[in-house]
Amino acid sequence: QRKVIFEQRIELMADEAVNETVADMRHDVVDDVVSRCIPEKAYAEEWDTAKLKDEVQRVFGLDLPVEDWAHEEGIADAEIRERLLKAVNEKAARKAAQFGPDITRQIEKAVLLQTLDGLWREHLVTLDHLRQVIGFRGYAQRDPLNEYKTEAFTLFEALLARLREHVTGQLMHVELQMQPPELPEADLEHLEAQHINPMTGENEMAGDVALMERPAAAQQIDPARPETWGKVPRNSPCPCGSGKKYKHCHGRYA
Incomplete structure (x- = not known):
């Protein structure tokens, strides 16, 4: 057998x-x-x-x-x-x-x-x-x-x-059920290109390409008004227009 x-x-x-x-x-x-x-x-x-x-x-x-x-x-x-x-x-x-x-x-x-x-x-x-x-x-x-x-x-x-x-x-x-995979809905307000360093807690995007977190849709960024900038990644250019990184400019006081 x-x-x-x-x-x-x-x-x-x-x-x-x-x-x-x-x-x-x-x-x-x-x-x-x-x-x-x-x-x-x-x-x-x-x-x-x-x-x-x-x-x-x-x-x-x-x-x-x-x-x-x-x-x-x-x-x-x-x-x-x-x-x-x-x-x-x-x-x-x-x-x-x-x-x-x-x-x-x-x-x-x-x-x-x-x-x-x-x-x-x-x-x-x-x-x-x-x-x-x-x-x-x-x-x-x-x-x-x-x-x-x-x-x-x-x-x-x-x-x-x-x-x-x-x-x-x-x-x-037997039956086959063909269903497309369910994808989670993207939350566009929080899709940020950033990578957080586990040691420093800072955003470590290559160069200065990190994106600033978007402020409210109706709110305009005013270089002279920090309260309109929202949350700025520390390695991004400072919104004030100084040309410095945020962490070396207004970010020092944040």
């Missing part, structure tokens, strides 16, 4: 696309779902069409009139399988067209590998529990090794069935 799973995983990792594997899984899952609700060689009156409708909705996300199909004269379970498979494949094709080939390949491969890894870990735990149970059966004059092999094989078959259904179900329900 371990060898089979590991070899399959290596193949999946090497394959650029797994669409054929996914398509085979869809086909098998359709057969499994129909077989659970329409037993082989059963009469139409024995078909559990209500359960089939629920299973189709749960696994494939499709609301199909399977109960109406079952009441059609002369309908056979093979025809129901064909109709269901056609509807499932059409939905898969619509999703592939919506996502595009590249994203579809990425989604299929990611879902398949992640599901395989998760179910395999669960399977190993189940096998460990089985070993303990089989050990007790040895006291009942049974061959523990044969018991273990038989039940382990049954569990492995169930694992593969769960893998097919989980992968198919996830891919049939």
Whole structure:
């Protein structure tokens, strides 16, 4: 079992696309779902069409009139399988067209590998529990090794069935929501080109390109009136027009 799973995983990792594997899984899952609700060689009156409708909705996300199909004269379970498979494949094709080939390949491969890894870990735990149970059966004059092999094989078959259904179900329900990233609104009044020195607390823009904090929109800067200057970066030219840096002029008294 371990060898089979590991070899399959290596193949999946090497394959650029797994669409054929996914398509085979869809086909098998359709057969499994129909077989659970329409037993082989059963009469139409024995078909559990209500359960089939629920299973189709749960696994494939499709609301199909399977109960109406079952009441059609002369309908056979093979025809129901064909109709269901056609509807499932059409939905898969619509999703592939919506996502595009590249994203579809990425989604299929990611879902398949992640599901395989998760179910395999669960399977190993189940096998460990089985070993303990089989050990007790040895006291009942049974061959523990044969018991273990038989039940382990049954569990492995169930694992593969769960893998097919989980992968198919996830891919049939997956949706992509493309939303542009939300950007915070810019507060233009406080977007200042400045860099504060952590040692001095001063603005250290290269040269004298630091911008003065804008005063109120209606207020005009008057070189003769310091109260109109607002907060002036210390390395900026002094608004008084002296040509000196603010920290060496009026900033000395601020």
